[in-house]
Amino acid sequence: MLESASNNDVLLSISINDLPLARLHLTVRADAALHLPPYAGSMLRGAFGHALLALAPLPHTDGQPCALAHHCPYCQVFATPALPGHSLQKFSNMPQAYVIEPPLGGEQRLRAGQEWGFSLVLIGKALAHLPIVIQAWERALRCGLGVQRSRCTLLAVHAEQQPTPLWQAGPAPAAPWAPAPLPPAAPLDGHATLHLRTPLRLQQRGQIANAGQLGARLLLIALARRWQLLLDVHLGAQAPQQDFARLSAQADALTLTGHQLQWFDWGRYSARQQREMRLGGLLGSVQLKGKLAPFSELLHLGQWLHVGKNATMGMGGYSLTASSVCAASN
Template sequence: MISLPLARYRLDFTVTTPLTLPAFAGSTLRGAFGRALRADICMTHAKICDGCALLASCPYAVVFEPRPPSAAHPLQDFNQIPRAYVIEPPQWGEKTYAPGETLSFHIVLAGHAIEQLPLILWAFHKGFQRGVGRGDGTATLTQAWHVIGKDATPILDGPGGNIARHATTVPPAPDFAGHAVTLHFDSPLRLQTNGRRATAEEFTPRKLLMRLVGRIALIHEFHGAGSLPLDFKALAAQAETLGSDKQLKWRDWSRYSSRQQQKIDLGGVIGSWRLTGEIAPFIPFLYLGQWLHVGKEATFGLGGYRLELHL
């Protein structure tokens, strides 16, 4: 049913001037990527994309600022659609890289975004050439790898080179007839309720699973093979029946928004969340969520988890 090209890549950079990344660098990396992509792609040099005659065909808009449909959508009302990429930053903790050291992180691309891989890699390279993090440290993209599980295959040696052919699908979701799974969250999970941030006590299986199903359905529709024939009411009702055992703790985190000129609190929960019951309808989505993440700010790496199946 789900047919979505999907791939994870590891990017290796050699640091050229001291480079400091914050405790959670996803937002910093996304900002460097977006600025470089826009600087190299935008032909009009307008300050905003709204009203641009090239919007529909512009690679920057397609990748970084995809536009929602003008007509009403049956799933939800929204002012933006999910991006078809996820940045997975280095492990938690502020770190300064010295010249000559290697800085590595992962990106996940879905659907049509994979077609833009050469441009995306070039934009990351240019972003690091311009400067990243506190002090605008610089680095050079030296290698890119296609990653499946614990295996990694080199696909690019140095910026601007040819990219080796590689698979753009992930292994299929396992057949699972069990009644329990555990999600191990490695980066903070943020969910909303009634337009505000939900507290850990307000996290429910329905809130988690329908957020995940909706995210994947929208990525599939706007960046992949079209809409999925899903019965959202039935799935929501099924999620209501599931048991839940949460071993979660709050992790505070904030980032500075240059657009809003203020600090934004982006704390969330990490830890494990066990779901029990008739979980089978959600397995394909839970499986793909290991690449696509779930919840608010998934684009720059929040809501990342590992899925454990209990047979």
């Protein structure tokens, strides 16, 4: 856990060891021509959700709580039940225990037989459901992606920075696996740069913040709030608590400068709402300056957690650089 360098620094109750999480890399083969849209996170999330729901032990009727919510993989991974009366969450949905990181590089058209891949971050209780998560991805890819339902095959799953797959296609079961600890967070000395890899959607007064509205407090409180909610969902009464009043005061003393920030606009069709939804966000980089030492672990964790709205489909992903900080690979 981080301790402040002086009495004026916030003591943040944040440790990368508080809650296990892991990034997995999935290698896939397109068995038919496949069109990957400009941002494929929504397409992958929808396919995963439908496949995981099909494998759930009980049917899920709209508006009815699952009788097995504490054990159901669909509830524990994809549809976390709300914590009643939680002070940080005014809405019905809690942060989910996964993040899909789609392939970057914009729109792609893949030919049959071509390999491609994406990443998946599993958090807390979701890690215990890894076998059924892999089974769900097998099913989702086999059923097909996109409007054309282009069939694909899951070939292998690798843990981050591990050359040997923990699972590969074939009759052999997944190898025993436990997530390795995240690499330690290096101290931040005075400045750090966040390179926004996927669109950042931070909400301010009910609207998505533009480049002129983006500030250090908005960014850091959103990230701290996301981490706190995940801790509370997965650890319950044992979850460490952050001091948000002091955290906000410290964040107010920092400066945030955007570099080549641009708005990336994209849309997806919502079957539930039966309409096209626009989900734009900011791309580019932002530099934080000031007393950053208390925020080192929080910003480090954010490279796996993502930040802002629609994080489950990979929005708000970034890498962190500073003179003494190595960014997490994706």
